[in-house]
Amino acid sequence: MKPFAIAGIQMKVSAVASNVEMMKLKLDITMNLYPWIEMVMFSELCAYGPLTHTAQPIPNNFEAEMQAMAKKYGIWLLPGSIFEKSGDEIYNTATVINPEGEIVTRYRKMFPFYPYETGVTPGKDYCVFDVPEVGRFGVSICYDMWFPETIRTLAVMGAEVILHPTMSGTIDREIELSIVRAMASVNQCYLFDVNGLDTGGCGRSIVCGPDGRILHQSEGTEEIIPLELDIERARRSRELGILRLGQPLKSFRDHIHTGQFGIYQPNLPTPYLDSLGPLIKPTRLDTLAELKIKENELNQQASPIHYKGDGIL
Incomplete structure (x- = not known):
């Protein structure tokens, strides 16, 4: 057994300061209470809150301050994420810092919470990194998890622990908790999901093991979540099966x-998905009906005219 200790910090997040x-x-408190901790992670957009006007170029002073904190305590640190300004684009970006205070990698959220997280550009690259003599870790942010392909890709890339900062304050949090359990089990990995409070979320952070079982679930108050993980459990699950039963990663490999999986072919027509309409915020039903009528009219205007003999169909 090679234990590795991670602490999640569930804290209040302000949108105005x-x-x-x-x-x-919180880092000072965590490391003084639990000096055995080797990695600390915060929730999504913890540093500056959920408003895109806080976007700033990277690298920046925030990263430098977090690098200093990681070096001070000799820990791995994932300080949530911030809105990154890059040219005309804004990304939701998380940084991974090693115990020497060096930036190991950055990850841009692949699935912004459209149609609500407007003005944010999706990232394109998956993110994994190695903790020497421990294992491989993957990074995912909030809504990414709703797309099983994202977590599955990290697992196929060898990730044994998924770090998943989130900012969920909506009434679907109960659904997300079930998704965390499902993603951990079908990918046979640890999943460390840390949510914020106030404008940063409704709390209820959750950590699951490679069999999908809950190792810890928080409530709606500030909390430090220190857990020692046995990474070997993920490897044993992948080798011998979940509870010595299903071996989903091996079966996926073999197929x-x-x-x-024909739905993933490039440029594959998706008539049913296209019929669902545009990705817009829900609104009143009468307004939706008007939009549907307009959409149908536009489709009819754009339809080609087909000739048959001397007549027009």
Whole structure:
């Protein structure tokens, strides 16, 4: 057994003031209470809150301050995410820092919460990194998890632990808790999901093991979540099966090249999905009906005219 200790910090997040000093205080408290912790992670958009006007270029002072904190305590650190300004684009970006205070990698959220997280550009690259002599870790952010392909890709890339900062304050949090359990089990990995409070979420952070069982679930108050993980459990699950039963990663491996997943072919027509309409915010039913009528009219206007003999169909 090679244990590895991770602490998630579930804290209040303000949308009108910087939360960076409080993050640093929470880190000080965590490391003084639990000096055996080797990695700390915060929730999504913890530093500056959920408003895109806080977007700033990377690297920046926030990263530098977090690098100093990681080096101070000799820990791995994932300080949630911030809105990154890059040219005309805004990304939701998380940084991974090693115990020497060096930036190991950055991850841009692949699935912004459209149609609500407007103005944010999706990232394109998956993110995994190795903790020497421990294992491989993957990074995913919030809504990414709703797309099983994202977590599955990280698992196929070898990730044994998924770090998943989130900012969920909506009434679907109960559904997300079930998704965390499902993603952990079908990918036979640890999944560390840390949510914020107030404008940063409704709490209820959750950590699951490679059999989908809950290792810890928080409630709606501030909390430090220190857990020692046995990474070997994920490897044993992948080798021998979940509870010595199903071996989903091996079965996926054995079918991935058979062409049975035809829906992933490039440029594949998707008439049913296209029929669902545009990705817009829900509105009143009468307004939706008007939009549907307009959409049908536009489709009719754009339809080609087909000739048959001398007549027009």
